Amino acid sequence: MANRTNISELLVGQHGVLRAPAIVSSCILRLLEMGMTEGATIQLIRRGPMGGPLLVVVRGTRLCLRRREAACFPVKPLPS
Template identity: 50%
Template sequence: MQLSDLPKGAQAVVHTVEDAHPDDLIARRLRDLGFVVGETVRVVARAPLGGDPLLVQVGYTRFALRRNEAARVLVRQEATA
């Protein structure tokens, strides 16, 4: 599932960051920011009407991402207890 499709408040684990093309600077920057395999992420807030941006938390840090940037991050949603 893409991070951009994760429901508000849902938590997931990063599976991979997809490169849109060779030497993809946005994908590299996402990895540098902490979107790495095994890291827990959560969608904190969404813009109204499904627009930009998404407020995403990685660890204790929050980032505002455009939907197309968040779509590059593939995640596995954690089972709820």
């Protein structure tokens, strides 16, 4: 089960190690280029109000992305 976790399922404040996304759209590719590569550590900072976007920190950058894209990235949660 732990393997199926994606970014949007992390707890707020929790870190995780990114895995390679299963599908690669041009948008996913851009997220990879912005540092969300396999093996990088990601932290979920907060979820936007009313199903809004997620705020994450990856490689020292605060990044804002919608939940649909976040769900494409599997992640291995790290113990908080």
